[in-house]
Every structure is written in C-alpha cells, then in structure tokens.
Amino acid sequence: MQNQKIIDTIVHWLKDYAQKAKANGYIIGVSGGVDSGVVSTLCAMTGLKVLALEMPIRQKSDQSSRAQKHIQWLEQKFDNVQSMTINLDAPFLALENTIAIENNNFPNQNLALANTRSRLRMLTLYYFGQIHGLLVCGTGNKVEDFGIGFYTKYGDGGVDVSPIGDLYKTEVYQLARELDLIESIQNAIPTDGLWDAERTDEMQIGATYPELEKIQKDWGKKSEDDYTGRDLEVFKIFKRMNTAAQHKINPIPVCYIPEEWRD
Numbered sequence: 001m002q003n004q005k006i007i008d009t010i011v012h013w014l015k016d017y018a019q020k021a022k023a024n025g026y027i028i029g030v031s032g033g034v035d036s037g038v039v040s041t042l043c044a045m046t047g048l049k050v051l052a053l054e055m056p057i058r059q060k061s062d063q064s065s066r067a068q069k070h071i072q073w074l075e076q077k078f079d080n081v082q083s084m085t086i087n088l089d090a091p092f093l094a095l096e097n098t099i100a101i102e103n104n105n106f107p108n109q110n111l112a113l114a115n116t117r118s119r120l121r122m123l124t125l126y127y128f129g130q131i132h133g134l135l136v137c138g139t140g141n142k143v144e145d146f147g148i149g150f151y152t153k154y155g156d157g158g159v160d161v162s163p164i165g166d167l168y169k170t171e172v173y174q175l176a177r178e179l180d181l182i183e184s185i186q187n188a189i190p191t192d193g194l195w196d197a198e199r200t201d202e203m204q205i206g207a208t209y210p211e212l213e214k215i216q217k218d219w220g221k222k223s224e225d226d227y228t229g230r231d232l233e234v235f236k237i238f239k240r241m242n243t244a245a246q247h248k249i250n251p252i253p254v255c256y257i258p259e260e261w262r263d
Contacts, residue, residue: 001171003174003175003178004178006167006171006175007042007045007175007178007179010042010163010164011042011045011046013163014026014042014043014046014048014137014161014163015046015047015048017135017161018046018048018135021135021160023048023133023134024048024049024132024133024134025043025046025048025049025050025051025080025134025135026043026046026048026049026050026134026135026136026137026161027050027051027052027053027125027128027129027132027134027135027136027137028040028043028050028051028053028125028136028137028139029054029055029121029125029139029156030052030067030070030071030083031063031139031193032062032063032064032065032066032067032070032185032193033063033185033188033191034169034172034173034176034181034185034186034188034190035140035164035169035172036067036139037070037176037181037182037185037188038164038172038175038176038179038181039137039138039139039164040052040070040074040081040137041074041179041181042163042164042179043137043163044074044077044078044081045078047080048080049080049132049134050074050078050080050081050082051081051082051083051084051128051129051132051134052071052074052081052082052083052084053083053084053085053124053125053128054067054068054071054083054084054085054086055085055086055087055088055121055124055125056085056087056088057088057089057117057120057121058089058092058196059193060193060198063193066182066184066185066188068085069184070181070182071083073181084128086124088117088121091120092116092117092120095116095120096116099116100113114192114194115152115153115155115194117155117194118151118152118156118192118194119152119154119155119158121155121156122136122154122155122156122158126158135161136159136160136161137159137160137161137163138156138157138159138160138161138162138163138165139156139164140156140159140162140164140165141164141167141168141171141172142164142166142167142169142216143168143169143209143212143213143216144169145157145162145165145249146165146249147212147216147219147238147241147242148205148212148237148238148241148242149241149242149244149245149246149248149249150192150201150204150205150245151248152194153247156192157248168209168213168216169190169209169210169213170209170210170213173186190202190209192204205237205241206237207233207234207237207238211230211231211234212234212237212238214231214234215231215234215235215238216238219238219242224236224239
C-alpha cells in the first residue's frame with residue numbers, strides 16, 4: 001500500500017472539504033484506539049483548527065491513558081490542535097436512571113444502553129463543534145461501516161465526514177506506523193469502549209479484522225459453497241452481520257409520493 005500517497009490524499013481531501021464548507025476545521029473524539037489516533041493526526045496535518053475531545057464514560061484506565069497520551073503527542077507536534085476532556089459519567093448515569101427499565105426484562109436493554117453511550121458522545125461532539133465552527137470527523141473504517149455495520153447508528157456513525165471509510169482496519173494500522181503514532185496506539189487492541197466489562201471487538205464479533213477483510217474483499221464474488229473450515233465460519237458471521245446492518249449501510253429509505261397526487 002502506498003501509505004504516504006494515501007496520507008497526502010486524505011489530508012488534502014479533509015482540508016478542501018472543510019474550506020468549501022466554510023468550517024474552521026474539525027472536531028474528533030479520541031478514544032485511545034488506532035482509528036481515532038490516525039484520523040486525529042490526519043486532521044491535524046491539514047493545518048486547520050482541530051479540537052480533540054476525550055469523552056470517558058466509565059472508561060477503562062488503559063483506554064483513557066492511551067487517549068490522553070495521544071492527545072499530548074498531538075498537541076506537542078501540532079500548534080493547531082487543542083483538546084478537552086468532557087467526563088460524561090454523570091449525564092450518562094442520569095440518563096440511564098431516567099430511561100432504564102428497572103426490572104431489566106428486555107434482552108436488548110444492555111445493548112441499547114451501550115449504544116446510548118455512543119450517542120451521548122455524538123451529541124457532545126456536535127455541541128462543541130457548533131460552538132467552534134468545526135465539522136465532526138468520523139473514525140469508522142471500511143469493515144465497520146460498510147461490511148458488518150459494527151458501529152452505533154447516530155452515535156459514532158453520526159458524523160460529517162468519513163476520511164478512512166474506504167480503508168480496511170489492517171490498512172489503518174499501516175498508516176499508524178507510517179505516521180509514527182505512539183506505540184500504545186499502534187498496538188491498541190480494537191474495542192468500542194461501550195461496556196462496563198472489557199469486550200474487545202473480536203470478542204463481540206467472533207472474528208478478527210483480517211479474517212473479516214478476507215471475506216469482504218470477495219463479497220459478491222464468492223458464495224458460501226466456496227468456503228470451508230474457519231473461512232466458512234467467518235463468512236457466516238460476516239453474512240449475518242451484513243444482512244442485519246443494511247439499515248445502517250444503505251441510505252435512509254424515503255417513501256416517495258407521485259407528483260400527480262399533489263394536485
């Protein structure tokens with residue numbers, strides 16, 4: 001992969017988009033993962049204003065530590081980067097106490113609350129983004145956004161731009177090495193950080209990103225009959241998640257009304 005050419009292209013694309021939108025720059029949530037590490041660095045390389053937000057909600061100490069160290073690295077390297085830490089523990093707890101069903105009889109309640117964390121972060125990003133005239137920059141990669149839909153609709157999926165949406169996760173790691181990000185970011189184990197207990201992406205999905213990428217690259221070209229063993233297992237995981245995520249992957253459906261009915 002031509003890493004430097006891809007980096008230069010994304011940086012130019014981000015700068016051009018913000019200038020055409022008459023925005024001052026970008027705001028981005030920094031989680032301590034490789035995706036937000038790479039994207040925040042690419043935003044900083046535009047020379048435009050960048051506001052890096054850490055938004056912990058009952059966050060694991062290693063995740064917060066990585067996020068803080070990366071933000072410090074950004075601020076030392078780029079004069080156009082500012083940062084804020086907005087602790088969302090209290091508003092999330094208040095929301096949880098307001099909306100959660102006390103007897104927990106609904107099987108999807110914990111998942112709904114996990115997604116609520118992501119949506120609360122989205123609200124925070126847009127609040128501060130609007131104050132400072134900044135666009136919200138997304139951190140979703142190709143597998144998450146267009147393969148298995150492993151993101152929260154109107155949470156981390158609620159963004160203005162998606163600079164790495166056409167890059168596979170393994171390619172994002174390549175850019176992290178090319179950008180010489182701090183080692184802990186380069187080696188960060190993928191996790192969405194939405195649960196009280198530790199749940200890596202692999203634990204939730206049942207497959208690694210390289211395994212998923214192998215299936216996605218041949219998606220539509222090969223069928224279930226073309227796979228055996230572990231590849232077949234991953235194909236079934238990918239197919240199940242891709243099918244369930246069509247409402248995320250496809251544009252919002254609109255019920256169109258014939259013009260002649262408007263007379």
